[in-house]
Amino acid sequence: MAQEKFTFQAEVSKLLDIVAHSLYSHKEIFLRELISNASDACDRLRYAALTDAALTGGDADFKITLSVDKKANTLTVTDNGDGMNRDDLTEVLGTIARSGTQAFVDQMAASTKDTGKKKGKDAKGGDDMALIGQFGVGFYSTFMVADKVEVLTRKAGDKKAWQWSSDGKGEFTIDEAERDARGTDVILYLDKKEKEYLDPARIEHIVKQHSDHIGIPIILKGDGGEDGDKTLNTASALWTRPKKDITSEQYTEFYHHAAHAFDDPWMTLHNSVEGVLSYTNLLFIPSTQPFDLFHPDRKAQVKLYVKRVFITDDCEGLMPPYLRFMRGIVDSEDLPLNISREMFQHNPQLTKIRSGLSKRIMGELKKKADKKPEEYADFWNNFGAVLKEGLYEEPENREKILGLARFKSTTQDGWTSLEDYASRMKDGQEVIYYISGEDADAIAASPHLEGFKAKGVEVLLMTDPVDDFWLPSVGEFEGKAFKSAARVGADLDKVEDVDKDKKKDAKKDKAGKAIEPLLAQFKVVLGEAVKDVCASERLTESPVCLVTGEGDMDARLEKMLKQNRQAGMPDLTPRVLEVNPGHALIKRLAKRAKASDGKDSLIADAAHLLLDQARIIEGETVVDPKAFSRRLSAVMESGLKV
Numbered sequence: 001m002a003q004e005k006f007t008f009q010a011e012v013s014k015l016l017d018i019v020a021h022s023l024y025s026h027k028e029i030f031l032r033e034l035i036s037n038a039s040d041a042c043d044r045l046r047y048a049a050l051t052d053a054a055l056t057g058g059d060a061d062f063k064i065t066l067s068v069d070k071k072a073n074t075l076t077v078t079d080n081g082d083g084m085n086r087d088d089l090t091e092v093l094g095t096i097a098r099s100g101t102q103a104f105v106d107q108m109a110a111s112t113k114d115t116g117k118k119k120g121k122d123a124k125g126g127d128d129m130a131l132i133g134q135f136g137v138g139f140y141s142t143f144m145v146a147d148k149v150e151v152l153t154r155k156a157g158d159k160k161a162w163q164w165s166s167d168g169k170g171e172f173t174i175d176e177a178e179r180d181a182r183g184t185d186v187i188l189y190l191d192k193k194e195k196e197y198l199d200p201a202r203i204e205h206i207v208k209q210h211s212d213h214i215g216i217p218i219i220l221k222g223d224g225g226e227d228g229d230k231t232l233n234t235a236s237a238l239w240t241r242p243k244k245d246i247t248s249e250q251y252t253e254f255y256h257h258a259a260h261a262f263d264d265p266w267m268t269l270h271n272s273v274e275g276v277l278s279y280t281n282l283l284f285i286p287s288t289q290p291f292d293l294f295h296p297d298r299k300a301q302v303k304l305y306v307k308r309v310f311i312t313d314d315c316e317g318l319m320p321p322y323l324r325f326m327r328g329i330v331d332s333e334d335l336p337l338n339i340s341r342e343m344f345q346h347n348p349q350l351t352k353i354r355s356g357l358s359k360r361i362m363g364e365l366k367k368k369a370d371k372k373p374e375e376y377a378d379f380w381n382n383f384g385a386v387l388k389e390g391l392y393e394e395p396e397n398r399e400k401i402l403g404l405a406r407f408k409s410t411t412q413d414g415w416t417s418l419e420d421y422a423s424r425m426k427d428g429q430e431v432i433y434y435i436s437g438e439d440a441d442a443i444a445a446s447p448h449l450e451g452f453k454a455k456g457v458e459v460l461l462m463t464d465p466v467d468d469f470w471l472p473s474v475g476e477f478e479g480k481a482f483k484s485a486a487r488v489g490a491d492l493d494k495v496e497d498v499d500k501d502k503k504k505d506a507k508k509d510k511a512g513k514a515i516e517p518l519l520a521q522f523k524v525v526l527g528e529a530v531k532d533v534c535a536s537e538r539l540t541e542s543p544v545c546l547v548t549g550e551g552d553m554d555a556r557l558e559k560m561l562k563q564n565r566q567a568g569m570p571d572l573t574p575r576v577l578e579v580n581p582g583h584a585l586i587k588r589l590a591k592r593a594k595a596s597d598g599k600d601s602l603i604a605d606a607a608h609l610l611l612d613q614a615r616i617i618e619g620e621t622v623v624d625p626k627a628f629s630r631r632l633s634a635v636m637e638s639g640l641k642v
Contacts, residue, residue: 003175006090008166027145027194029262031203032210033138034077034186036257038064039214041081041184043310045156048082050309055082055156057182064214066207066232067221068198073190075197080183083155089164089174093139093151138260143168145197148189156182204232213238213254215308237308239282239331243270255284258303259327263288266379269328269364277352283328283361289382293325300324305331317350320358322390325383330357362400369404369417377415380406384464391470402477408440408461410449416460418477426457428495431483434471436462436556438619447545447617448486451538455495459485468557485538486555487548488576492537512581518593518603519579525607529574529623536578543583546575546614555618577611602638605631 042062049056065078084092142149147167154161161179166172179185188197196202200220207218215237222228238246238254248268255265265284272280283302300319304311308331319326335349369376390401406415411424421432433452437443440461452459462471471482483490512535522533531549539545548555552573562572580586593603609631612622622628 003173005171005173007171026141028197028206029138029210030141030145030188031077031197031206032256033141033260035064035207035211035214035218036260037139038077038079038081038184038186039216039257041079041083042216043081045080045082045182047310047312048156052157055182057156059181063217063219065219065221066203068200068203070198073192073195073198075188075190075203077186077188078183080181081156083158083182083184084151084153084162085155085158085160086162086174088155089151089153089162093164093166093172140168142186142188145190145194146188147191150187150189151184152177152179152187153184154179154182158182204230207232209249210253211257213250213257237305237331239270239280239329240308246270251282251284254282255327258282258329259284259286259301261286261327265327266375266382267364267368269360271360273356277332277334277349277356279330279332279334279353279356281328281330281357281360283326283330283357285379285383286325286327287378287382290325293383293386300326302326303329305329306335307331307333315350317347318354318357320354320390320394322386322388322393323358323361325386326361358394358397359400362397362404365404366400377406380415385466388464388466388470392473398474402474407434408463409458410444410453410461411456411458421458421460422478422480424458425480426455426495429457430491430494431481432460432477433457433483433485433490434460434462434467435485436467436471436554438463442619446486447539447542448547449538450540450542451490451492451536452485454540455492457492457495465560468554468560472554484548484554488534488550488578490538515579515581515586515590518586518590521593521603522577522579522607525604526577526611529611530577531574532576534576534578535581539578539580539583541580541583542617543580543585544610544614545578546611546618547578549573549576577614579610602635605634609635 042064045055046060046062049060059080062080065076067076067078068074069076149166149168151164152161153164161177163175163177164172165175190197203220207220211218212233214233215235217231217235218233220230220232222230238250251268251270252264255261255268264287266287267285269281269283272278299314299316300321300323301313302315302319303313304315304318318330330353332349332353335347365376365379368379384406387401388405391398391405402418406417407421409416409421418432425432435443435446435448437446440463443449443461443463449459462468475481515535519533519535523530526533531552536545546555552575555572555575558572589603589606592600596603608627612628615622
């Protein structure tokens with residue numbers, strides 16, 4: 001078979017240039033990434049051999065070997081893992097098998113442009129490296145130090161070997177090759193400026209610093225002289241060691257390995273559970289939000305081991321979806337070693353592990369929230385929207401999650417808890433008020449909140465799409481119901497007003513009666529465009545606003561379902577138009593309506609214009625722009641008549 005030449009996926013080609021030339025302060029990480037890939041290859045084969053022992057070919061002694069050839073200026077990383085075939089090489093090394101490659105390129109390019117220079121950790125605290133970890137492009141870091149990279153590999157169970165080669169400048173080749181046994185050699189032809197990576201002492205330092213936790217021996221091959229082969233790492237699974245013997249640096253490096261990440265963990269959870277069901281967990285919460293956290297196909301990335309044998313990193317039943325930001329491993333002593341992936345979903349032991357892990361994570365988050373609220377705020381900024389998914393996905397943990405939840409509000413700076421909100425409720429206030437929308441500043445300025453502000457009533461600002469799903473299902477917190485400030489029947493009259501004035505109330509009632517003829521005409525003119533027209537208790541400055549009727553779906557949720565083309569979704573449900581009796585415009589229109597006896601065209605135009613105004617304030621589009629323009633012109637013309 002003749003050598004085949006391929007062109008890198010367009011985004012990968014751009015990425016290679018950025019990685020190779022921008023991240024100069026992190027060059028040593030290429031070795032960590034290659035060792036991690038080699039370790040994963042050995043783990044995959046160890047698992048596959050549980051059902052097909054022939055794959056190991058009698059060689060189950062897994063190891064990673066580092067070889068230096070100073071004459072050829074090469075560094076080789078060798079493993080006896082599962083290896084690759086031609087298709088694997090094309091898919092894994094010619095593309096990035098994860099969504100968002102272009103987003104990675106855009107972010108990297110933007111960060112470089114912002115600083116006006118090539119940068120790495122020295123410039124902005126390692127942001128670029130964090131991106132690399134998020135997008136799974138560690139292999140390409142080899143081009144930071146190498147002019148050319150070759151991959152010689154043979155897949156376990158295959159007789160044919162293959163060679164992949166590239167200089168990282170846009171193309172790569174694949175050709176048939178010879179290799180005596182399964183596994184992979186990654187051969188780096190080092191740049192002349194990078195000879196430090198041929199120094200055994202330098203290599204040993206990098207391995208001990210970044211890869212000591214790897215559970216497979218990492219062997220530095222001797223040169224045939226006095227120095228023989230040397231094992232560089234401890235070669236024991238980190239999670240099996242006592243916590244007192246593990247440093248924070250070792251935990252961090254294990255996190256980098258397990259999560260393929262470059263940020264530091266925000267929290268580390270290392271626990272062993274013994275009893276009827278025994279297992280060990282070494283879990284991490286990242287300090288940065290993964291780019292694909294809300295991708296519909298994203299799953300939890302916690303690896304499952306059984307008796308220190310890697311089983312899978314895609315175990316659906318191990319971690320609930322709302323904890324999908326977790327990273328790390330779980331090692332069970334009680335699951336059968338030959339458990340199939342199809343058995344995971346219905347395995348009662350796995351269900352118990354999942355429950356135990358969820359409780360542990362919730363407990364540790366509660367401690368952090370209570371003792372270090374500033375640090376907890378960082379967590380909530382990154383992962384709060386995901387954690388709230390558990391409010392409707394897992395009712396058994398609902399109370400714990402509600403206690404952990406944090407919200408923005410109209411009266412507080414920063415985040416507030418539901419417990420703190422409840423402690424500040426006004427005399428006569430029976431419910432927890434909230435308003436939902438896409439932007440906190442925008443909804444905080446909504447006309448719906450005018451009456452609440454006037455009475456000093458705090459309203460929670462719900463800006464995550466998930467809020468519109470969990471609020472109806474949860475319903476209440478500690479006996480206090482959640483109620484939207486954008487619904488009819490806000491019951492603000494029940495809340496004690498500090499400046500209670502009976503004369504003011506009487507005047508308000510009189511104003512409400514004064515506009516009844518106007519409201520009646522508005523109802524006739526607007527027809528089915530609205531559910532109802534009524535006098536407002538909440539408005540103090542704006543003339544009108546739209547509110548959701550009793551029993552109707554929240555407007556924001558309805559919009560989201562409509563946008564996603566949910567089956568059977570009709571046009572948006574008409575809402576209630578609330579009119580402010582105290583507004584100067586409404587008073588004038590009321591006088592005109594009383595005198596016109598329902599035959600004034602200006603009243604009709606004003607009704608439609610006020611409805612469109614209310615829609616615009618809600619972020620909606622005008623239903624009929626042509627009619628809107630005509631009415632606006634007519635009203636303006638009428639106002640300008642002398």
